[in-house]
Amino acid sequence: MNILPATISQLSMNGNLTWVRAAVRDFIFQVIVIGNPENKLYLKDGSSIELLFNEAEVILGKGSGENICIPNQFPCKVLSLAQGTMFTQVFLELAGHTISALLPSDSGESFSFQVGESLQIYLRPNDIFLQAVEKVQS
Amino acid sequence: MIEFSARKKLLSNSGEFTLSLDISIPEGELVAFFGASGTGKTTSLRMIAGLTTPDCGYLQVNGNVWLDSAKKVQLPVNQRPVGFVFQNYALFPNMTVRENILFAQKEKKEKEVQTLLEVFGLEVLQHRKPSLLSGGQQQRVALARAIARKPQLLLLDEPLSALDMETRTSIQNELRMINREWGITTILVSHDISEIFRLCSRVYSFNGNTVEDKGAPANLFNSRLSGKVQFVGEVLECVQEDIVRILTLVVGNTPVKVVVPATEGDYAPGDKVLIASKAFNPIIRKL
Amino acid sequence: MFDILTGAPLQLTLKVSAISVLLQFLVGIPMGLFIAGRSSPLRRIVDILTTLPMIFPPMALGFFLLLLLGKNGLFGAFLLQVFGLRMIFTFWGILFAAFIVGLPFMVKSVQAARRQMDETIVEAAATLGKSPMTILLRVILPNIRGGVITGLLLAFGRSLGEVGISLILGGNIIGRTETLSLAIYNAVFDGDFQLAARLSILLSLLAIAVILLLNGTHYRSFFLNVIHQSRLHMKRFKKS
Structure with a gap:
């Protein structure tokens, strides 16, 4: 599981659904959650939260990704690789934090990721969890 | 009282x-x-x-x-x-x-x-x-x-x-x-x-x-997490396969399996775990 | 032939065994329950004292008791002065001998049964608001019944066969302190093997009778339970 500390910068609500924008340094992550500021007290402008997402949900790509329909696209750098027969785990540096992506070794090979290489990561807004930093009653 | x-x-x-x-x-x-x-x-x-x-x-x-x-x-x-x-x-x-x-x-x-x-x-x-x-x-x-x-x-x-x-x-x-x-x-x-x-x-x-x-x-349990699909389970078995681990968990009385990267830390049988998914992710079928 | 049935040894033996079993029952249960409790110095002392007659050579024990209970002995003098009771060479000496050799079997059986009992049922009775007396009568005693019966049997058997201490304390006086066991000894000593045989058969029959009697109470409840259960099954069977 990847965990990134973030700060909520903008909230837009529609009924019980909330579109959250949260900043990790200069990168703005977009996350969609069920709930609104009335029943989820941590949904508040400026509050510190954590973004959680599964390694297997991280999509990696080379190039700019302009024509891919995913709002969360960030540049990152390959730190190291853990090579398995079935899977390859790629460790990446993103905004000063280390995250990892788990992908099939086949695609890892065909893309031949190199340590130090710059990549683009893609995350769907509905794959990211929010977690309140200090304990708040839900 | x-x-x-x-x-x-x-x-x-x-x-x-x-x-x-x-x-x-x-x-x-x-x-x-x-x-x-x-x-x-x-x-x-x-x-x-x-x-x-x-x-x-x-x-x-x-x-x-x-x-x-x-x-x-x-x-x-x-x-x-x-x-x-x-x-x-x-x-x-x-x-x-x-x-x-x-x-x-x-x-x-x-x-x-x-x-x-x-x-x-x-x-x-x-x-x-x-x-x-x-x-x-x-x-x-x-x-x-x-x-x-x-x-x-x-x-x-x-x-x-x-x-x-x-x-x-x-x-x-x-x-x-x-x-x-x-x-x-x-x-x-x-x-x-x-x-x-x-x-x-x-x-x-x-x-x-x-x-x-x-x-x-x-x-x-960790209700700070935003995931809407949350279960508490118990680890039955943890098997390393390739660079991932397959955890067999029991939730209620149903066994389920979850894959985590081996870098995730150790799980031993008997450990209590929280299993969460975003409400958008599970697929659901009427029985 | 049947003179032994009306003779003094049988009467004395019946009297002594009956009274000593009764006393062993009355004394053995509280003592057994006491030493089954959590270990303490006092409990250990009582435990050792009660076990002593079980392993101590009867002749040696008889001799010590003779010294202790004789009219110049520590307890003997006391008993004589306070109660006017003479222990040595009397019925009381025989009774005391029978009682003391059988008691450890009773105490140990009760102790073992109590230790084996599930302690939580005693706690359960307490949480149900029951007094210690009610718990003793309704919970503890019924649940150590097997141990009590075994203890009584063993104690009775030991008392019946007692020779050594009765010989020293009772003096083996014909017609007064001659028990069946001693009578057999005397008959053999006199070379009257026929009498010894008859007395031995009588003593054995007596022992078997008591075993059957005591076991009967044990098994009866068991059989009653089985009959009761099968009746219930029959009833349900008929219903369905």
Whole structure:
């Protein structure tokens, strides 16, 4: 599981659904959650939260990704690789934090990721969890 | 309201420790003492019943002081109106089911015994000796006997741990019914999370040497997480495959499998885990 | 032939065994329950004292008791002065001998039965508001019944066969302190093997009778239970 500390910068609500924008340094992550500021007290402008997402949900790509329909696209750098027969785990540096992506070794090979290489990561807004930093009653 | 504070030196696998607890339990609620084994749950229950004496403590139940070691007040066990259900049921082997229940009554009231036998489905078994009953049946007798005594407080020491799923569920329903119908404040010692979720309105978490009033059972776990699909499970098995680990978990009574990267840290059988998914991700089909 | 049935040894033996079994029952249960409790120095002392007659050579024990209970002995003098009771060479000496050798079997059986009993049923009875007396009568005693019966049997058997101490304390006086066991000894000593044989058969029959009697109470409840259960099954069977 990847965990990134973030700060909520903008909230837009529609009924019980909330579109959250949260900043990790200069990168703005977009996350969609069920709930609104009335029943989820941590949904508040400026509050510190954590973004959680599964390694297997991280999509990696080379190039700019302009024509891919995913709002969360960030540049990152390959730190190291853990090579398995079935899977390859790629460790990446993103905004000063280390995250990892788990992908099939086949695609890892065909893309031949190199340590130090710059990549683009893609995350769907509905794959990211929010977690309140200090304990708040839900 | 039950006000209970106690200090008691205890021995556990990891050595000696002093259990210190200060809790208050609202009247009429069904609450749980939750925690790993060896954290003093059963001892606390026994201290409430008067079966174990704390090193020092204070216990007040519905306005009556049962224990005040500062004033050297200690009500003997047989003067505390509690119904205690032991882990091994502790039925009297020399008495039949009916006699076990009759024995618990202050004044013999055949009619009440009859009602209890009916409520717990023990009518056909009433003339049997406990040794001829199944675990679930013995458990029902133990509950009926504890209630026949008309307790102000029902204390249940892991009453369901030895029973199969089906019996467990039906006795859980009976426990809820007892609490609702008779309004008896009930304390349930349990380390089964799903049981606590199903039955209890409040949880006291035993964390080694302190006891924390967690409020609603949901607060026991990480409710800070936004995922809408959350389960608490227990690790059955953790197998490394390639650079990932496959965890076999049991959620409720359903086994599930989850894949985590091997870098994620260690999981051992018996570990409690939270399984979460975003509400958008699971696929769902009507059965 | 049947003169032994009306003779003094049988009467004495019956009287002594009956009274000593009764005393062993009354004394053995509280003592057994007492030493079954949590270990303490006092309990250990009582435990050792009660076990002593079980392993101590009867002749040596008899001799010590003779010194202790004789009219110049510590207890003997006391008993004589306070109660006017002479222990040595009397019925009381024989009774005391029979009682003391059988008692450990009773105490130990009760102790073992109590230790084996599930302690939580005692706790359960206490949480049901029952007094210690009620718990003793309704919970503890019924649940150590097997141990009590075994204890009584063993104690009775030991008392019946007692020779050594009765010989020293009772003096083996024909017509006064001659028990069946001693009568056999005397008959053999006199070379009257026929009498010894008849007495031995009588003594054996007596022992078997008591075993059957005591076991009977044990098994009867067992059979009653079985009959009761099968009746219930029949009833349910008929219903369905």
